Amino acid sequence: MKDPAVAAMNAMPKYVASRTLRDPGWANTTVLGEDLTAEVGRVKAASEEETVVLGSGGLLGTLIEAGLVDEYRLLVVPLILGSGKRLFTDGMGPRALTLTATERTPSGVLINTYRCPAGGWGLGSPR
Structure with a gap:
């Protein structure tokens, strides 16, 4: 029996900010491009769902400064x-x-x- 939390995470869209990762290897995962604030702004504008940032104070600081939080x-x-x-x-x-x-x-x-x-x-x- 599959864990419903794992199935939900696999089904939802995920975005990764990385300078080195090219192929995330996880279903429904997109690696964001070089212009991070523009990419996150596009993701926010394209979705009715909330966008959550997990695990990166540096990324969050960039998004705060760009007015995206x-x-x-x-x-x-x-x-x-x-x-x-x-x-x-x-x-x-x-x-x-x-x-x-x-x-x-x-x-x-x-x-x-x-x-x-x-x-x-x-x-x-x-x-």
């Missing part, structure tokens, strides 16, 4: 590491966000959903 789902985990990579790096322009939902998991993780206002900046120009 409409919603953030930020998890606050009750753990102090003392160091690590920052999602919002020095030099990024300010952004006004509106909290639209908060969920608390049984382990105490807070899942906060924030929307960007129309235009995405809200607090001034990034330039």
Whole structure:
């Protein structure tokens, strides 16, 4: 019996941002071209579904700077590491966000959903 989660992942469209990968070898997977922000903008415009970025702070930073992020789902985990990579790096322009939902998991993780206002900046120009 096939796992329904695996079947769903195999069926949905997936996009990979890579400087080296040419053949992803996974069904319904497209490697994005050199002009990443244009490619992601095209993917967003062509779909009614939400586009989710997983596992790449560097990619996400590029998309934030290009104004391609409409919603953030930020998890606050009750753990102090003392160091690590920052999602919002020095030099990024300010952004006004509106909290639209908060969920608390049984382990105490807070899942906060924030929307960007129309235009995405809200607090001034990034330039």
